[in-house]
Amino acid sequence: MTTSEKQHLDLIIPCYNEAEGLPELFARLDALRTALDLHLELYFIDDGSTDETLELVKSYQPQAKSGFETSAHYLSFSRNFGKEAALLAGLRASRSELVALIDADLQDPPELLIEMLPMLETSDLDTVIAVRSDRKGEAWFVSLASRLFYALMKKLSKTEIISGVRDYRLMKRPVVDAILSLAEYNRFSKGLFSWVGFKKAYLPYDNQVRKSGKSKWNLTSKIKYAIDGFVNFSEAPLEIATFSGLSLVSITILAIIFLVVRQLFWHHSVNGWTSMIVIMLFCFGFVLLMLGIIGKYISNIFLETKRRPVYIIREEDEKNAK
Numbered sequence: 001m002t003t004s005e006k007q008h009l010d011l012i013i014p015c016y017n018e019a020e021g022l023p024e025l026f027a028r029l030d031a032l033r034t035a036l037d038l039h040l041e042l043y044f045i046d047d048g049s050t051d052e053t054l055e056l057v058k059s060y061q062p063q064a065k066s067g068f069e070t071s072a073h074y075l076s077f078s079r080n081f082g083k084e085a086a087l088l089a090g091l092r093a094s095r096s097e098l099v100a101l102i103d104a105d106l107q108d109p110p111e112l113l114i115e116m117l118p119m120l121e122t123s124d125l126d127t128v129i130a131v132r133s134d135r136k137g138e139a140w141f142v143s144l145a146s147r148l149f150y151a152l153m154k155k156l157s158k159t160e161i162i163s164g165v166r167d168y169r170l171m172k173r174p175v176v177d178a179i180l181s182l183a184e185y186n187r188f189s190k191g192l193f194s195w196v197g198f199k200k201a202y203l204p205y206d207n208q209v210r211k212s213g214k215s216k217w218n219l220t221s222k223i224k225y226a227i228d229g230f231v232n233f234s235e236a237p238l239e240i241a242t243f244s245g246l247s248l249v250s251i252t253i254l255a256i257i258f259l260v261v262r263q264l265f266w267h268h269s270v271n272g273w274t275s276m277i278v279i280m281l282f283c284f285g286f287v288l289l290m291l292g293i294i295g296k297y298i299s300n301i302f303l304e305t306k307r308r309p310v311y312i313i314r315e316e317d318e319k320n321a322k
Helices: 022-035 053-059 083-093 110-121 140-156 173-180 189-195 219-233 236-266 273-306
Strands: 008-015 039-046 070-077 098-101 127-132 165-172 200-205 313-316
Touching: 008 022, 008 083, 008 110, 022 053, 022 110, 039 053, 039 083, 053 070, 070 083, 083 098, 083 173, 098 110, 098 173, 110 127, 110 165, 110 200, 165 173, 165 189, 173 189, 236 273
Parallel strands: 008 039, 008 098, 039 070, 127 200
Antiparallel strands: 070 313, 098 165, 127 165
16 A cells, blocks of 8 residues: 555644643554554644743654654644634645644543444444543543533433543544535534534543633633534523513413403502512512523524624644744
8 A cells, every 4th residue: 555545644732731731642642643653643722821831833843654644733822712713724724635633631542543444444433422421530520521511411401422432533534525515603612513414423431521721611601612512503591481481471461461350349558568579589580691692593693694703713733834
């Protein structure tokens, strides 16, 4: 088999302040390199890191393998644009027929690619997706919230997103091209990957605890991520708001009719101002909540119409720039 006939794999690795864990990542990537009989291109996407991440990436020289090409590239953003932007930048930079996404924190074991590749090559699959089979090492409330999110998405969205699914996946070129054809600014990659379809298989693995550094996903960012998922892939919040509003109006009209009839025929005056005030406060709070839901959808539309770039590249290696 000639060099041009051998398979090429692009491995996309978003990084944000991962300097502490990069040496181990590099070592495991080098070990992986020896196990893969294909050409390997590594794309490190620096998401505006403020530590030594970019410097370490620049200095990294990946392990070579006789008869196969191996190279590392990098893109560095002008600021932190988020993981969704980093994934998009990596997909846009990729050129090979096989493309994989993996996190830099090693909670996605690089060694799983050794199992993913045969699954993709020996079947008519288009993508193989890593799925956590457990959540060992996570705080109980984080695990509970995650399970609740996926359960709600399953109920409220027409796009299937299974519990425990990761961005970690191996894809053929048509899947990547389909994702790149989706031009939206507000991106929720797990939903986009599911929405484009294609034949897929899931590879379960045990949850890996972060060994170094701190997670960049705090409670606020996780809540925002969940809200973005609902807004981008479900009209259910709007439908719930509409149904709830109609129900509340109907109940109010019936209550008014009852009170008027009661006053006209039985001359009973309405007592209990405290109860009335509590009900009014509830109604006002409910209305504000519904306005917030609608406002989130309008905000997304507003951002889409601005047509701002999803990210801005500050620096990239010369070979990748070409």
